[in-house]
Amino acid sequence: MTLTLEQVGVAFGGFRALTEVSLAIAPGQVTGLIGPNGAGKTTCVNTLTGFQRPDTGRVVLEGRDMSRLPAHGFRRAGVARTFQAGRLFGGLDVLDNLACTGVGLGMRRAAAEQAAAEVLHWMGLEALESRPAAGLPYTDERRIAIARALIGNPDYLLLDEPAAGMSEKEAADLAGLIRRIATEKGIGCLLIEHNVGLVLSVCAHVVVLDGGRVIEQGDRATILGSAAVREAYFGADQAEAA
Amino acid sequence: MITQHRIRRRMATTTPILLALLLLAFVALTLALGDRAAARMASETLIRVTLVVGFWIFAGNSGVISFGHAAFACVGAYVSAWTTLNPAMKATLLPGLPPALAEAHWHVLPAALTAGLVAAALALVTGAAILRLSGIAASIATFAFLAMVNTIWANWTPVTGGTSSVVGLARYVTPWVALGWAIAAILAASLYAASASGLALRATREDEVAASASGIDQYRHRLLAYTLSAFFCGVGGALAGHFIGVINPDGFYLSLTFLMLAMLVVGGIGSLSGAVIGVLAVSLAVEALVRLEKGFTLGTATFALPPGSQEIIIAVAMILVLVFRPAGLMAGREIMLPARWVTGRGTSQN
Numbered sequence: 213m214t215l216t217l218e219q220v221g222v223a224f225g226g227f228r229a230l231t232e233v234s235l236a237i238a239p240g241q242v243t244g245l246i247g248p249n250g251a252g253k254t255t256c257v258n259t260l261t262g263f264q265r266p267d268t269g270r271v272v273l274e275g276r277d278m279s280r281l282p283a284h285g286f287r288r289a290g291v292a293r294t295f296q297a298g299r300l301f302g303g304l305d306v307l308d309n310l311a312c313t314g315v316g317l318g319m320r321r322a323a324a325e326q327a328a329a330e331v332l333h334w335m336g337l338e339a340l341e342s343r344p345a346a347g348l349p350y351t352d353e354r355r356i357a358i359a360r361a362l363i364g365n366p367d368y369l370l371l372d373e374p375a376a377g378m379s380e381k382e383a384a385d386l387a388g389l390i391r392r393i394a395t396e397k398g399i400g401c402l403l404i405e406h407n408v409g410l411v412l413s414v415c416a417h418v419v420v421l422d423g424g425r426v427i428e429q430g431d432r433a434t435i436l437g438s439a440a441v442r443e444a445y446f447g448a449d450q451a452e453a454a
Numbered sequence: 455m456i457t458q459h460r461i462r463r464r465m466a467t468t469t470p471i472l473l474a475l476l477l478l479a480f481v482a483l484t485l486a487l488g489d490r491a492a493a494r495m496a497s498e499t500l501i502r503v504t505l506v507v508g509f510w511i512f513a514g515n516s517g518v519i520s521f522g523h524a525a526f527a528c529v530g531a532y533v534s535a536w537t538t539l540n541p542a543m544k545a546t547l548l549p550g551l552p553p554a555l556a557e558a559h560w561h562v563l564p565a566a567l568t569a570g571l572v573a574a575a576l577a578l579v580t581g582a583a584i585l586r587l588s589g590i591a592a593s594i595a596t597f598a599f600l601a602m603v604n605t606i607w608a609n610w611t612p613v614t615g616g617t618s619s620v621v622g623l624a625r626y627v628t629p630w631v632a633l634g635w636a637i638a639a640i641l642a643a644s645l646y647a648a649s650a651s652g653l654a655l656r657a658t659r660e661d662e663v664a665a666s667a668s669g670i671d672q673y674r675h676r677l678l679a680y681t682l683s684a685f686f687c688g689v690g691g692a693l694a695g696h697f698i699g700v701i702n703p704d705g706f707y708l709s710l711t712f713l714m715l716a717m718l719v720v721g722g723i724g725s726l727s728g729a730v731i732g733v734l735a736v737s738l739a740v741e742a743l744v745r746l747e748k749g750f751t752l753g754t755a756t757f758a759l760p761p762g763s764q765e766i767i768i769a770v771a772m773i774l775v776l777v778f779r780p781a782g783l784m785a786g787r788e789i790m791l792p793a794r795w796v797t798g799r800g801t802s803q804n
Contacts, residue, residue, distance in 0.1 A: 261667065287669035295667070301660035303724075303786075304653075307459045312657040315650035316669030324650065325459075342458030360668065 213274050214238055215260065215291060215368045215400065220269035222255050222424075229255040230424045232269070237368055239400040242390055244415030246408055246435075248444055251421040253404045254296070257370050260402070261293045262286035273368075288317060290367035294374060298353040302346035306356055307332070309345050313363035324363075331359050335389070351382050355389070362393070369393060370402045375410055383407060387414045408445075412436070420444065461797055463648075465790040470644040472789045473730050474637045477503065480734065481629045493629055499737040500632035501693045503730055505710075506717050507639040508686025510729035512679045513718065515652055517659030518589060521711055522580075522596030525603035526684040527691030528706030529576055530569035532607070534692035535620050535701060537565040543622050550612020562626050566635075566692045573688025574681045581680040585673055588662065600711060607703035619702040627697040635693060639686045643726050646682060651675050720775050722782020727789040735783060736768070743767055 214236040222230040230252045237243050237260075247253050258264035259271060262283035271278045273289055281289070292313075301309050307328050314324025332338050337359060340352060348356065354374055361369055371390070375383040387410055393399050405411045411418060418435045420428040422444040428435060435441055477500065484496040509523045536544070536551060537560045544556055560568075584595040607614045614620075646652045655675040658665040665672060695701040713736075721732020749758030759767075779785060 263663070263666075282671075283663075283666040284669050284671050287667060293667050295664065299661050299664035299667075301657050301664065303660050304656065305459055305462075307457075308653060312653060312665065312670065313668040315654045316657070316665070316671075318669075319650070321648070321650045321653060324653075342462070364669075 215274075216272045217256070217259060217266075218270045218272055220259055220266040220271070222252075222259060222264060223267055228424050230259065230266075233421070233424070233426055234269075235419045235426060235429070237370075237400045237402045238417070239367060240394055240398045241417065242394045242401045242403055242415045244411035244418035245402055245404045245421065246406075246411050246418060247421035251444075252424040253421055254372060255424075256421065257293060257372050257402070257404055260370055261291055284316065287313075287366070291370070292361040292366035292368065293370040294354075294357045294361050294372055296373045296376060298357045300345040300348070300353055300356060300360070302344075304345055306337075306340045306343050306345055306348070309356060310360050310363055313360050317364045319364075327363050328359075331362050334362075335359050351378060354378070354386075358389070358393075362397070362399075365397060366399060368400045368402070370404070372404050373406060374403070375405060375407050383410050386410075390414055456797060461793050464796040465793060466644075466648065466788060468791040468796065469726060469788045470637075470640050472791070473640050473727060476730070476734075476789070477633055477636055477640075481633050485629065495737065495741045496629040497627055497632045497697055499733060500629060500636040501627065501690055501697055502713075502717065502733045502737060503636040504632070504639045504693060505687055505690035506714050506729050506733050507636070507643050507726065508683050508690060509714050510683075510718060510723070510726060511643045511646055511686065512676075512683035514723050514726065514729065515647060515655040515659065515679055516676050518676070519593045519715070520596040520680075520683075521593060521715075522584075522599040522603075523683070523687045523714060524706045524708075524710040525600045526573040526577060526687035527694065527710065528603055528607060528703060530573045530688030530691030531695035531701045531706060532614060532620070533569040533572045533688070534562070534565045534695055535623055537568060538562055538624060538696075539620070539622060547615055547620060547622075548613060550610075562624055562696065566689050569692035570685040570689040573691070574685040577681045577684030578677065581677045581684075585676045585680060600707070604703050604707050614703065617702060617704070619700045621700045623696050623699045623701065625696060625699045627693050632693060632697075635686075635689055639689075640726065640730065642682065642686065643729075646679065647726060651678055655679055716772055718782075720772060720782060722779075722784040722786055724781055724786030725784050725788045727787065728782045728784035731784050731789075732782065739771060740764065740768060 216236040217233050220230055220233045245253055245256060255264060259266050262281050262285060266279055273291065278286060301312060307325060310328030310331060311324040314327045315321060332341055335355065337355060375386050378386065390401055390403060391414060394401050403411055403415060412432050417431060418429065419426055420435060420441050427440045427444055428438045481496050484492040505527060513520055536555045537558045541557050541559055544551055580599055584592055584599065587595055608617050654670045657668060657670055658672040662672060691706060717732040717736045718729055720736055722728030743764035746759045747761055747764055749756050
């Protein structure tokens, strides 16, 4: 009962963004995905959510091959995501931004607004309800993007660098929110982050990508003790210094 | 507790009522002038409201500019002509019509509805191909569709009369008939905008990628809006035909396309009120300039603009709107009752 990539390869022209990547996101847990710039993290998320079709291999959700489904089909099957840029619907207010997911999932408008109000309440963001989405402060924008992805209780939520540009305090609050999403709502999360500390503090299981391949995976201790991870993150710097 | 969002939704329900009242006042005023030219201008303006509001249902909610909607008006006008013209006349003008149409001699109302339905069916079929393209590519494809319809209509002589005009359409379109259809279009447009599909389509307008991450099937909602929108353009075309009594394919081609676009841009594509105000503003300005060209008398002197200045002044006015109010006169806002009028006594808050 997982969301998995099986031996997935993705190439853009001659550039192989992912090579034989296999990974699994467990339900109700937070899995981390880290790796240096250009490692293929975002391509991984795009493939897991239907925004990128794998050239080889399969995307499987609870035994079902999803590889041919369009992105909106992934969301309806229970796989939600956020984007590095918040990508809110700028011309709509916050409640309508959330309600869009509701109508996307087939709800009537009133039911979608009800679901939106409930999620805002759960996150303690009721005060933002009637604000236009364009012009929200940066951290609120990120939180609204997460709220929008939570409508209709998806089974999986993929967060693409949600803490980028946040302060320590804001990142810590975000970590708390992600833990609540996994434990209270039972949603399996994949957290893609540059902030390795944040990932290690939240995730039970971490996958490390480099050069489009999985170079390590395991719990916190495994990642911290891995020579391959140290090589990927610090190897280049040491070579430059030498 | 009643939130700002709820209040805004309630205020939005007053928009179609206020727009309908505005158009009603417009008709009453022009008829009060007692001048036949003014009554003609009123009918023509309200037919354009039907066309442009129909156009807005798709373009305003999806953010995709269509150049093909004049083709739906063309089809609508001919469907109404085929079904209402006197059979004896059709036998000579349009000998190639299939027997069922050649003998049809319908009442004008079912003919107008059929005009809308045929235009909608055509939109459903062509939209199924065109709307799979994204953004600008879809716009260009709608332009190709317009050119195709025009070419077919100009050459399918036994059925359409080719480039020569079809004459003798019953001239039943009074300002009141046109007002009825304009209000119907406004009601349909505001119901669609408030619906789940309308919200989903606006999400795709704001951000296609985020919309599909929200589970929204962009193609489906675009196709629905395109079809609904074509219905009112088809009806508008039928009304235009019965207003003048004469139709030919070039009456529903580039000049109508650009007039509809110009009205929508002047009023502001971002709101239904913008579509209506744009039509009124452009129509009234054109009417005023036409009258000035004819000349007016002040005391003993007669003033007149040189002929042709109307087009130039309208063009300059449109450029000024684009420069100083790029989002149009209404800039995306709707005409609605103020918050305290819709919240009832005691609950007003701000």
